[in-house]
Amino acid sequence: MTVQSGARLSGLDPAAARAVLDAPAIERALTRIAHEILERTDGAGGAVLLGIPTRGVFLARRLGALITRFEGREIPVGSLDITMYRDDLRLKPARALAKTEIPRDGIDGSLVILVDDVLFSGRTVRAALDALNDLGRPRAIQLAVLVDRGHRELPIRADYVGKNLPTSLREAVEVHLHEIDSREAVLLGVKGEA
Amino acid sequence: MTAPAKRVSHLLSTQDLSAEEAILVLDTAEELARLSDRPIKKLPTLRGRTVVNLFFEDSTRTRISFETAAKRLSADVINFSAKGSSVSKGESLKDTALTLEAMGADAVVVRHWASGGAHRLAHAGWIRGAVINAGDGTHEHPTQALLDAYTLRRRLGSLTGRRVAIVGDVLHSRVARSNVHLLATLGAQVTLVGPPTLLPLGVESWPCESSYELDPVLPKCDAVMMLRVQRERMNEAFFPTEREYSRRYGLQAGRMAALPEHAVVMHPGPMNRGLEISAEVADSVRSTITEQVANGVSVRMAVLYLLLGGSEPAFGKEEEAAGR
Numbered sequence: 001m002t003v004q005s006g007a008r009l010s011g012l013d014p015a016a017a018r019a020v021l022d023a024p025a026i027e028r029a030l031t032r033i034a035h036e037i038l039e040r041t042d043g044a045g046g047a048v049l050l051g052i053p054t055r056g057v058f059l060a061r062r063l064g065a066l067i068t069r070f071e072g073r074e075i076p077v078g079s080l081d082i083t084m085y086r087d088d089l090r091l092k093p094a095r096a097l098a099k100t101e102i103p104r105d106g107i108d109g110s111l112v113i114l115v116d117d118v119l120f121s122g123r124t125v126r127a128a129l130d131a132l133n134d135l136g137r138p139r140a141i142q143l144a145v146l147v148d149r150g151h152r153e154l155p156i157r158a159d160y161v162g163k164n165l166p167t168s169l170r171e172a173v174e175v176h177l178h179e180i181d182s183r184e185a186v187l188l189g190v191k192g193e194a
Numbered sequence: 195m196t197a198p199a200k201r202v203s204h205l206l207s208t209q210d211l212s213a214e215e216a217i218l219v220l221d222t223a224e225e226l227a228r229l230s231d232r233p234i235k236k237l238p239t240l241r242g243r244t245v246v247n248l249f250f251e252d253s254t255r256t257r258i259s260f261e262t263a264a265k266r267l268s269a270d271v272i273n274f275s276a277k278g279s280s281v282s283k284g285e286s287l288k289d290t291a292l293t294l295e296a297m298g299a300d301a302v303v304v305r306h307w308a309s310g311g312a313h314r315l316a317h318a319g320w321i322r323g324a325v326i327n328a329g330d331g332t333h334e335h336p337t338q339a340l341l342d343a344y345t346l347r348r349r350l351g352s353l354t355g356r357r358v359a360i361v362g363d364v365l366h367s368r369v370a371r372s373n374v375h376l377l378a379t380l381g382a383q384v385t386l387v388g389p390p391t392l393l394p395l396g397v398e399s400w401p402c403e404s405s406y407e408l409d410p411v412l413p414k415c416d417a418v419m420m421l422r423v424q425r426e427r428m429n430e431a432f433f434p435t436e437r438e439y440s441r442r443y444g445l446q447a448g449r450m451a452a453l454p455e456h457a458v459v460m461h462p463g464p465m466n467r468g469l470e471i472s473a474e475v476a477d478s479v480r481s482t483i484t485e486q487v488a489n490g491v492s493v494r495m496a497v498l499y500l501l502l503g504g505s506e507p508a509f510g511k512e513e514e515a516a517g518r
Contacts, residue, residue, distance in 0.1 A: 081225070084237040084499075094504030096218060097225040134234040 012174050017189030021163060026146065026177075026184060029162030030059065033144055034066035036160050041111060043071060046139065048107055050080045052116040052128055053098030058179040059146055060115035076103035080114070080135075085127035102135060112138040113159075117175040119145040122156035147186055149173050203510030204316040204325040205497055208336045208376035215509035216379055220344050222496035227489070229266060239503050240269035243300040248290070248315075249328070250276040250306045255463055255487060256328050256338070260303045263494035269502075272297070287311065291320035299323045301502055309333035309368075324501045332366045332427065338462055339372035341493040343380060345482050346417055348489070349458050354381035359411050360402075361387040362421035362443055362470050365394045366428070369462045370421055374402050385411050388421075388443060391432040408443055412452040419460040420445050420471045436469055446472040450480065458482050 021029065041047050044067055051060030057079040064077035081098040083089070114128050125143060132141060144160035149167045165188065167173060172191045178184045208216075229235050245264040247257050257273065264271045274294070287306070294302060301324045304312050309331030316325035329335040343353060350356055358377055364370045364386050377384050378401035386393060386404040397404050405411050412418065423439065433439045445459060453459075459471075459481045467473045476483060500508040 084239040084503075089239065089503060091505055093506045094500045094502075094508035096508075097222050099225065100228060130238070134236065135232060 012172055012187055012189040012191075017174070017187040019185045020165060020188045021147075021186035023178075023184040026162070026186065029146060030062055031066060033160045033162060034063050034070060037063070037113060037144070038067060038070060040142075040159070044075055044111075046109070047075055047111045047113055048103055048138075049075060049077045049113050049115055050102075050107075050128075050132075051077070052114060052124060053079055053081050054180065055175050055177050056114075056116040057099075058177050059117060059144075063115060063144065076105065076110075078103045080128055080131055082124060082127040082131050085130045087123055087127065100131075107132065107136040107138045109137070109139050111140050111142065113142045113144055115144045117146050117177075118173050119143070119148045119156075119158050119161075120151055120173075122152045122154035125156050126154050146175060147173055201506045202322065202324045203501065203507040204312075204327075205336050205501065205510060206312050206316060206325065206327045207334045208339045208372045208379070209334075210510060211336075211376065211379060213379050213381070216340070216343065216376060218509060219340055219493065219496050219500060220347060222500060223340075223344050223489070223492040226495045226499070227492040229495075230488070230491070236266055236268060238268050239499055240264065240267040240300075243269045243502055244272065244298055245269045245301045245303060245498065245502075246272045246274055246294050246297075246299040246323075247328075248274045248294065248302050248304045250287075250304075250311070251329070252277075253305055253329070255490070256305065256335075259487070259490040260326075260328060260337075260494050262491045263498055266491070267495055267498055267503075269300075269498070272299070287315065288318065288320055291315055291318070295321040295323075301326060301498065303328045305329045307331055324507065326497060326501070329368050331368065332371075333368050334372045335368040335462075336372050336376070337490070337494055337497060338369050339376040340497070341486060341490040342369075342373055342419065342460060342462070343376055344493050345460065345486050345489050346382075346458070348485075349482060350416055350456070353377065356382045356416040357385065357414050358382050358417045358419060359385045359387050359408075359415045360419045360421065361408060361445070363392045363423050363432075364388050364397070364421065365392045365432070366424040367421045370419075373419065374400050378402065385415075387411055389433055389439070408449070409452065412449060413454065415453055415457050417458045417460060418445065418453065419462075420465075422462065422464060423466055423470055425466075440469050444468075444470050444472065445475050447474045447478075450475050450478065453480070460486060463487070 038044050049060040049064050051057035060077050064075050067075050078101045079099055081100045083095050083097050142159040145158045146162040147165050148161045149165045174187045176183050176185050261271050303326045304315055305328040311330040312327035360370050374384050384402035387408050461483050
């Protein structure tokens with residue numbers, strides 16, 4: 001079996017990795033992003049949060065809950081699996097698919113806010129834009145990420161950023177969230193040998 | 195410069211699948227099934243890949259199902275049926291295969307009247323692509339078993355510990371063979387039911403039970419799979435009359451009442467209504483027959499994606515492609 005699961009982390013050595021964001025810092029970053037979304041979108045009317053699996057989905061749910069808390073109304077939250085649209089699909093073994101859940105009212109005419117944990121090359125976002133193209137025609141698409149680590153390979157930028165994190169290509173960034181991992185932190189470290 | 199040998203794997207028999215691999219196919223199919231609710235029922239995943247449907251035997255639903263699956267993944271599909279092709283002029287399987295190889299087939303979906311036809315095509319070194327068995331003689335039909343398992347899992351939740359009766363012409367049924375092995379791998383208990391003449395020799399060594407009587411089996415079943423009586427493969431008398439067969443092994447409304455409330459009725463199609471299954475049963479809410487057809491597309495998409503989508507296949511015994 002040679003299936004890669006999106007849930008697996010690349011395997012930073014926990015001893016050598018440095019926590020650049022701890023749990024309260026992640027909470028504060030998300031709270032700020034939620035406020036920014038409300039401010040920039042005039043109360044997030046017609047907005048749909050779509051998380052990119054695996055960890056983007058949990059972040060999208062948290063942002064949705066925060067927006068509900070601040071505004072007192074529900075905002076549709078879903079997930080968008082981009083596996084089938086990846087440009088490196090043929091370079092790696094076939095992967096198991098994650099869930100795509102589009103809110104019942106669809107995305108036509110809405111403001112889609114894509115949510116992911118780390119923005120790096122931009123290729124994931126490009127794949128997400130392609131996937132959205134097959135799902136409908138949003139009024140606009142925005143991007144929210146917890147960490148922007150730079151090294152873009154495509155003309156893509158985020159609208160909402162939790163933390164800008166300058167990194168070298170030898171380094172790896174890992175986001176741990178309590179919904180799926182044993183801890184809650186953003187780690188920066190040197191890539192494992194494996 | 196020669197490209198590094200690409201690893202291919204084939205889907206020839208459900209016996210080659212581990213429980214983990216089978217569940218991967220079913221889970222992948224589950225995600226791909228959502229595609230049918232979308233306005234654009236297409237994924238770009240297999241763009242530029244060529245899938246050849248090579249059918250030496252008549253088939254409507256399997257060929258259309260594979261064709262739909264491949265097209266939804268954006269593969270190019272070439273349909274090749276023996277009728278009206280050079281096969282009817284006497285071309286051998288080998289020469290046909292070499293022609294397909296020259297055309298650059300990435301996968302060949304093959305149905306052949308000879309048991310082992312798909313295996314021969316996969317291992318003779320004629321082609322480099324993946325071979326998917328779409329039915330070989332009376333041997334195996336793995337994607338049918340996968341779609342049956344998928345349908346059962348959707349209706350019953352899980353297959354572990356479930357009891358499934360496979361009823362009728364087991365002797366000629368590749369569907370039964372593939373199902374027995376896959377269901378056993380997935381933890382279900384299978385009972386084969388049929389007249390002694392239609393249960394194959396050596397059935398004792400299969401991972402299942404067998405019975406000559408249908409009625410005692412029904413009350414314990416979570417699912418009954420009715421097999422088509424394959425008249426075209428029967429050149430001798432396997433049972434006295436069709437009426438007697440239907441009376442002893444056919445599923446009618448009266449028999450269906452003996453099933454537990456939650457049990458489902460399956461049939462791989464095409465049906466002989468009135469022989470192995472009555473019209474009333476076939477059209478009842480317990481029948482999964484049209485569901486099976488719809489599920490077939492999702493399962494075949496999953497198989498094509500997992501075999502062709504990545505740099506190497508996600509299941510099956512991996513081997514070096516025949517590098518000629």
